[in-house]
Amino acid sequence: MQRLTTFDVPARDRLSYLHDFVARHVAGLRFRPADADSFAFDVSAYFLDAGTTIGTACYSAVHGERPRDLMAADGRQDYLMTIHTTDYEVAIAGKPPLSIRAGDITLVNEATAMAFALPNTLLKVVALNEARLAAIAPRVRTQAFHHIPAQAGGAALLTGYADLLRAAAPDGEAGRTLAGNHLYDLAALVVQGATNAAAEPVRASLGAARLELVKAEVLRHLTDPELNVSVIARRQGVTPRYIQRLFEQEGSTFSEFLRDARLDLAVRSLGNASAATISAIAFDAGFGDLSYFNRAFRQRFGTTPKEIKATALRRRQ
Template sequence: MTLEVRDIVDLRFSTADWSERDRLPIFREQIGRMMVGLDPEPLTDGAFHAEANIRELPGLGIGSWTCSNLRIARPRALLHDGKDDFVLTIITSGQVRASQRGREIDLAPGQAVLMSAAEAGEMAGSPSPSRFFGLRLPRKALASLGSSPQDMTMRALSANTEALRLLAFYVRELDDGYQLATPELVDAVVNHLTDLGALIIGANRDGTVVAEERGLAAARLAAVKADISENLGYDLTLSAVAARLKLTPRHIQRLFESAGSTFSEFVLGQRLARAHRLLTDPRWTDSTIGAIAFESGFGDLSYFNRTFRRHYGATPSEIRSGPRRL
């Protein structure tokens, strides 16, 4: 378990790291009740497992969980901590049952539910592993965008909406080591996630405009960039990326324009960066520069050499002959 306290709090743990005797007491008291305001317990006798990556940002929280044979409750005894946020939980695998306000909802992968931290409730999985992530959304932030989350609690929400898909993608990007290096970047991420949450829950007209121009646009651009990075070795065209992401080519162009760039500039930069990584990777020592250029998406070796030298101030051969990473 690691815990860092700055403006951002990161908590990562796995019950597999603790002895069987200490597993439930540590998880229940030190993690559940003291840190996250929850009360976990096994569903049935026998082994249970939980691992999580929880990140607390100023004004927002993110948690990715994997659980088996567990019930994670927020009982009335813990409501005195004063938390009145809303938690949007999206199921990524397995089966989960959510209970609150006298209602129970069975959730399958691709579904989501909104619950209130100000009321008693619980999430229960099954003996097999379930994976889900939760987004803690402050009431005031949602209200500023004209959302009425109290009207959307305990409803099964489909993750097939664009906002939910982009929210899931955005959270995965953060889990994959996305570095929040500056306060400005932290504020931007918090705003973007809040915007996506408000769109999922429902915002008024003015709030929707703000959320679409800010959080939705940022998430769309991140998804476009990720798609480009995953397909660098192929014939990347604006129309192909647009078709995969169900956006119009002109909309993608506007997304890049708002960031002070263009689609073509970003693709070229990513291909050059990939070529540079391969040229300094010992595993590619036996590959020709032409093969590396082709692997990075360049079909014309002369064009590759010219643009690479202009970008890095050195030829591919000079980069390759320099110090190598181990």
């Protein structure tokens, strides 16, 4: 992960450093702050695999453009996918500005001139290889700019999966390649239109991405004792049976994943030599039945919560 912030460079050099960072990691852009004295930024980029970069950018109010001289200088013709947290305007190829709502997805070919006006904003960006995307989504080549509303079929899944990759980049080349394949498949689904015909070739990636989002949702709400597959299904907009099938394809179940994640949380708390009682730790991890917690704990770790807690206390003495 590469990162650059306002505070990393002298004030007089900030714009030049920002231009260089963005050009090296995404594409040549030229920025003009609304207020040069107070302009602030925080940008980061992660290379997922060949031709694919995932990043975030936080800017104070700024105007930006990709003019023809920068296009000629870098010769890039890949696609930039962006999702902003605030409304903004973008003009493509000299045409009148378009209003883009927060949460919408835009996909623009880097060989196209563009200009944009951003308020204080956080934006998420994915640089996608043009040939790789077009091979599975030929419709992308029909126009240089695609505006995909946040409510479009597949958009939330694509955005959510990209967010997961930003938060926890996969380890190893094989993991990055697999994640990249899923990302392109999801982008292709959105570009082609989330019809049954478009979804069929990328069904495996749809399931894999949805499963990762389900797991992340479980981990965020792990301590809620009322958490169950029906609750998660409502939040994800799918059926409980679909979630169960996704786990079954991994050779597991939703209940097993939830139980093991709660046990992992409990064992970490016990290993920290917390002053809390074992029952309090179990309840805080989301277990509602202490007897069940003790049985499951011993089955998973081959020891008891009491022994783990005692060992942790001895280490602290």
